[in-house]
Amino acid sequence: MIGKIRIFLALSLVVVGSLVFVPLQLLSMKTGIWRETVILKVWHKLIVRTLGLRIHVKGALSSRRPLLVASNHISWTDIMVLGSFADVTFIARADMEGWPLIGWLSKLQRTVFIERERKRTAGDQASEIASRMAKGDAMVLFAEGSTGDGNTILPFKSTLFGAASMAISEGAAEQVFIQPLAIAYTRVHGVPLGRRHRPLAAWIGDQDLMPHLKVLMAEGALDVEVHFGEPIAFSKGSNRKETSKLMESQVRAMMQAALADPRPSS
Incomplete structure (x- = not known):
């Protein structure tokens, strides 16, 4: 019963928040009165708090530009977590564009949707x-x-780093900075998540969204750690596959460090 009440209250809060923030975001996109991420940050923070996510950040988003952030991916909530505190835009798989609510929010954030299986x-x-x-x-x-x-x-897909190469080849930049980022869900109600229970936060493959959303809303109180590594310069002579492997290695190391010694809940 408590879980159902929590789900009802959480969904109600998200709906009310959307009715307020979506018109403001549309106004921002049309007029430029605010940076587009200002309203989105508030909206993301509302969702994060509604889900009971506690965020712990180590390091910071690089100020260098152009910047491509290479991250691991565990759940749709990763977007809400990062969007709640960082001025970033996301690259997402094409089918997300049609998702209710999340697809709409993604469009409001000018997400780039990519069809990874269509080379054309x-x-x-x-x-x-x-x-x-x-x-x-x-x-x-x-x-x-x-x-x-x-x-x-x-394994990181080196083809997805093609945008960095293209930015250089088209003359848009002499170099692109690529920054590793690791996301790890570490605790539930203050208790460290073991290997068996970490998939609680994961949204894998073709899993339906609404059942996963209900589980998170009913459970609540998840801790998530976000670790930023040092950016590297990617230039004309850089090897895309080697860069992909390096980013993968650094993200893996940061994620495993977070899981091995999770920060206390606060």
Whole structure:
């Protein structure tokens, strides 16, 4: 019963918040009266608090531009977590565009949707990402190409780093900075999550969204750690596959460090 009440109250709060913030975001996008991320940060913070997520940040988003942030990916909540405190724009898989609420929010944040299985569109998508980076947007790339279970890092796909190469080849920038970022869900109600229970936070593959959302709303009180590494310069002579492997290694190391010694809940 308590879980159902919590779900009802949480959904009600999200709906009311959306009725307030969505018109403000549309106004911001049309007039430029605020930075587009200002309203989104508040909206994301509302969702994060509604879900009971406690965020612990180590390091910071680099101020260098153009910037591509290479991150692991565990759940749709990763976007809410990062968006609640960082001025970033996301690169997401194409099917997210049609999701209720999340797809709408993604469009309001000017998310770049990519069809990873269609090579014909890859060039146009990479070009858009390169253009956005050149304009100063910090683009977050979920480099695994899918979501993991919260225990391990999936291999990074080097093809997804094509936007960095294109930004340089098109003359939009002489170099692109690529920053590793690790996300780890570490505790529930203050108790460290073990390997068996970490998938509680994970949203994997074709899992339905609403059942997962209900589980999170009913459970609540999850701790999530966000660790930023040092950015590296990617230039004309850089090797995309080697860069992908380096980012994968650094993200894996930061994630495992967070899981091995999670910060206390606060």
